[in-house]
Amino acid sequence: MNAPVRTRDAAYVEIEGLRRTFDVSRPWLNRMIERQPRQILRAVDGVAFTIRRGETFALVGESGSGKSTVARMVVGLLPPTGGDVRITGISMTDPRQAVERRRLRRRIQMIFQDPYASMNPRWRVRRIVAEPIRAFNLIQGEAAITGRVGELLTLVGLHPDDGAKYPHEFSGGQRQRVAIARALASEAEFLVGDEPTSALDVSVQAQILNLMRDLQDRLGLTYLFISHNLAVVRHMASRIGVMYLGRVVEIADGRALFTAPKHPYTRMLLDAVPDIGMTGRQRIPVSGEIPNPIDPPSGCAFNPRCPFAKERCRTEVPELIEGVACHAFQERRLPL
Amino acid sequence: MTEPVLSVRNLRVAFANRRGTLTAIDDVSFDIARGEILGVVGESGAGKSVTGSAVIGLIDPPGGIVGGEVRLQGERIDTLSPEAMRRIRGRRIGMIFQDPLTSLNPLYRVGRQLIETIRTHTDLSEKAARGRAIDLLAEVGIPAPERRIDGYPHEFSGGMRQRVVIALALAAEPELIIADEPTTALDVSVQAQIIALLKRLGTERGTAVMLVTHDMGVIAEAADRVAVMYSGRIAEIGPVRDVVTNPLHPYAKGLMGAIPTLAQETDRLAQIPGSMPRLSAIPKGCAFHPRCPSAFTRCVVERPNPIAVGAHQVACHLYDRSEASAA
Numbered sequence: 001m002n003a004p005v006r007t008r009d010a011a012y013v014e015i016e017g018l019r020r021t022f023d024v025s026r027p028w029l030n031r032m033i034e035r036q037p038r039q040i041l042r043a044v045d046g047v048a049f050t051i052r053r054g055e056t057f058a059l060v061g062e063s064g065s066g067k068s069t070v071a072r073m074v075v076g077l078l079p080p081t082g083g084d085v086r087i088t089g090i091s092m093t094d095p096r097q098a099v100e101r102r103r104l105r106r107r108i109q110m111i112f113q114d115p116y117a118s119m120n121p122r123w124r125v126r127r128i129v130a131e132p133i134r135a136f137n138l139i140q141g142e143a144a145i146t147g148r149v150g151e152l153l154t155l156v157g158l159h160p161d162d163g164a165k166y167p168h169e170f171s172g173g174q175r176q177r178v179a180i181a182r183a184l185a186s187e188a189e190f191l192v193g194d195e196p197t198s199a200l201d202v203s204v205q206a207q208i209l210n211l212m213r214d215l216q217d218r219l220g221l222t223y224l225f226i227s228h229n230l231a232v233v234r235h236m237a238s239r240i241g242v243m244y245l246g247r248v249v250e251i252a253d254g255r256a257l258f259t260a261p262k263h264p265y266t267r268m269l270l271d272a273v274p275d276i277g278m279t280g281r282q283r284i285p286v287s288g289e290i291p292n293p294i295d296p297p298s299g300c301a302f303n304p305r306c307p308f309a310k311e312r313c314r315t316e317v318p319e320l321i322e323g324v325a326c327h328a329f330q331e332r333r334l335p336l
Numbered sequence: 337m338t339e340p341v342l343s344v345r346n347l348r349v350a351f352a353n354r355r356g357t358l359t360a361i362d363d364v365s366f367d368i369a370r371g372e373i374l375g376v377v378g379e380s381g382a383g384k385s386v387t388g389s390a391v392i393g394l395i396d397p398p399g400g401i402v403g404g405e406v407r408l409q410g411e412r413i414d415t416l417s418p419e420a421m422r423r424i425r426g427r428r429i430g431m432i433f434q435d436p437l438t439s440l441n442p443l444y445r446v447g448r449q450l451i452e453t454i455r456t457h458t459d460l461s462e463k464a465a466r467g468r469a470i471d472l473l474a475e476v477g478i479p480a481p482e483r484r485i486d487g488y489p490h491e492f493s494g495g496m497r498q499r500v501v502i503a504l505a506l507a508a509e510p511e512l513i514i515a516d517e518p519t520t521a522l523d524v525s526v527q528a529q530i531i532a533l534l535k536r537l538g539t540e541r542g543t544a545v546m547l548v549t550h551d552m553g554v555i556a557e558a559a560d561r562v563a564v565m566y567s568g569r570i571a572e573i574g575p576v577r578d579v580v581t582n583p584l585h586p587y588a589k590g591l592m593g594a595i596p597t598l599a600q601e602t603d604r605l606a607q608i609p610g611s612m613p614r615l616s617a618i619p620k621g622c623a624f625h626p627r628c629p630s631a632f633t634r635c636v637v638e639r640p641n642p643i644a645v646g647a648h649q650v651a652c653h654l655y656d657r658s659e660a661s662a663a
């Protein structure tokens with residue numbers, strides 16, 4: 001159903017210098033009375049990465065690190081303040097590529113944490129799933145559309161008869177299956193999942209994660225998978241970007257990130273994850289909290305919590321070099 | 337003294353609705369010793385919170401305890417009057433909930449709330465109570481407590497607020513703390529700090545803790561023993577290391593296999609088909625049988641009682657050695 005998988009290593013998504021600010025100032029009058037300046041929150045501040053066709057790239061980070069904002073810019077739900085997202089070479093911002101972009105749109109779909117919010121509760125599931133087929137005029141004739149909807153429901157592990165039900169008649173996990181079926185209905189080849197299993201119980205989460213991997217194998221899908229859960233990310237992703245306060249601080253292959261994390265924040269985050277295998281591995285206790293994003297620390301945003309911070313870290317923003325944005329790493333000061 | 341701090345025996349809790357009564361907790365028994373953290377884990381709707389609420393006498397009509405007993409240091413508390421129970425809450429049993437704002441009054445400085453709690457439960461003077469409040473805030477890891485004590489709840493971050501709630505729960509030096517999803521709303525780095533704090537309560541103060549969570553990782557990290565709940569019953573209970581590394585109940589096994597871990601890579605996660613039944617449709621026999629890969633005839637008709645297997649108690653017919661077909 002999708003375009004055949006081309007060269008596996010081709011960059012499918014290219015993101016460069018992506019930025020997004022939000023004006024979080026109090027209303028004008030309050031600011032005048034209280035003599036406050038405008039407050040600009042830099043939610044995403046210079047993010048760059050590429051996603052290869054057919055792979056799963058994950059963004060992980062604690063709440064407020066900017067993951068959802070990146071996701072919304074990638075799918076074109078939110079215009080960037082700066083930088084660009086190119087998908088199969090087509091810019092998501094360049095007005096000269098508006099026509100190509102419109103054709104690309106249906107290939108890109110987003111799966112949210114709460115699928116219910118994006119479904120019309122008064123529509124039966126078969127109408128919900130058929131909607132993109134009709135909107136893009138992909139199949140003609142009611143019988144053919146019904147057949148296709150049945151196929152899609154089967155593909156995601158539901159029964160064609162489930163099409164007659166309403167969203168509220170399903171459990172959370174089944175609704176997430178409906179959302180995936182709907183995304184696939186438009187012949188999507190790139191799915192952006194923003195915490196798609198975070199609201200589900202673990203046994204149901206396992207069902208959805210397994211389904212997403214099966215579909216990827218069968219259909220050659222490309223995923224941007226966003227989660228705050230490191231173990232889930234490890235399970236799903238071939239490459240991972242770790243975000244902290246709007247920046248990517250480390251990008252690595254899954255195995256490398258979890259066996260040899262480099263950035264001090266990645267190390268702290270991994271040490272904070274409960275040791276469910278009860279391996280008793282040595283861990284450094286976590287200290288401090290994420291600073292206020294409206295007034296982030298200067299230099300490296302992690303410097304107030306970092307055991308390796310030196311003067312330079314307080315003044316100069318470290319660039320992402322060799323997959324790590326850290327002065328201590330670049331100065332070869334980090335213990336292995 | 338070997339008397340457990342909390343002893344729950346054959347607890348049953350039911351809710352009445354238009355169509356009859358629904359049994360939410362069905363024959364649940366466990367103990368928590370001094371200084372021990374008992375983790376209560378299970379997926380949503382398993383009955384973890386209702387169990388916690390039953391212990392502290394906070395199940396509102398038309399719900400209520402319909403069987404069994406709850407003892408605090410050997411004394412029955414499930415039969416006490418609401419007034420007597422209110423005195424026990426806060427003084428002998430502290431509570432920590434997922435949302436710290438439910439326990440904090442937004443209009444009062446945190447110090448005021450702490451001092452009041454301390455003074456209702458002790459005979460300290462205002463000044464001494466303030467000193468004690470500052471000590472408590474320091475103990476739970478609030479930096480500059482002399483200054484922060486005069487702050488309002490909204491001036492604290494989520495993690496710091498949860499620390500204040502823990503300080504509040506500790507104020508009367510309770511024997512038992514019921515913590516219901518205390519880290520669920522927090523980021524992992526903050527969660528790790530709160531877990532460390534809860535563990536210190538047991539070792540340094542001898543407080544018994546009932547730690548309710550859906551997160552097996554939190555349990556593995558914090559608890560001494562764990563009870564795995566399913567459909568209002570305890571499927572398995574035992575020392576945390578045993579249950580986490582060698583679960584016996586098919587549900588506990590499935591649950592452990594379904595959780596992705598940092599330690600190992602797997603291609604597929606174990607998958608338990610279906611989901612937990614609604615209260616109105618709890619299957620006969622073993623409540624897990626429709627989802628159980630090992631179910632046999634007996635599971636469909638007869639409810640399994642807890643059986644001791646090593647240090648575990650497992651409610652599963654597979655472990656009944658009097659049964660010829662048992663594993």
Ligand SMILES: Nc1ncnc2c1ncn2[C@@H]1O[C@H](COP(=O)(O)OP(=O)(O)O)[C@@H](O)[C@H]1O
Pocket residue numbers: 022023024041042043061062063064065066067068069070293
């Ligand atoms: N529409 C918005 N208006 C103002 N601030 C926002 C908006 N969306 C996101 N933010 C802020 O941007 C930062 C990043 O948010 P988000 O991308 O949602 O992070 P994450 O998904 O990693 O939790 C946060 O500080 C958040 O409060």
Ligand SMILES: Nc1ncnc2c1ncn2[C@@H]1O[C@H](COP(=O)(O)OP(=O)(O)O)[C@@H](O)[C@H]1O
Pocket residue numbers: 351360378379380381382383384385386387399614615
């Ligand atoms: N006040 C109530 N009235 C009716 N049913 C309730 C009430 N409180 C909880 N329940 C039901 O009891 C069961 C157990 O709930 P709970 O203890 O909250 O589960 P959890 O393990 O997620 O904490 C659920 O099926 C829930 O719907």
Ligand code: SF4
Pocket residue numbers: 263264265300301302303304306307308309310313318325326327328329
């Ligand atoms: S750049 Fe400096 S402060 Fe930032 S993580 Fe590296 S060592 Fe720590």
Ligand SMILES: [Mg+2]
Pocket residue numbers: 067068069
């Ligand atoms: Mg988000």
Ligand SMILES: [Mg+2]
Pocket residue numbers: 384385386
């Ligand atoms: Mg609960």
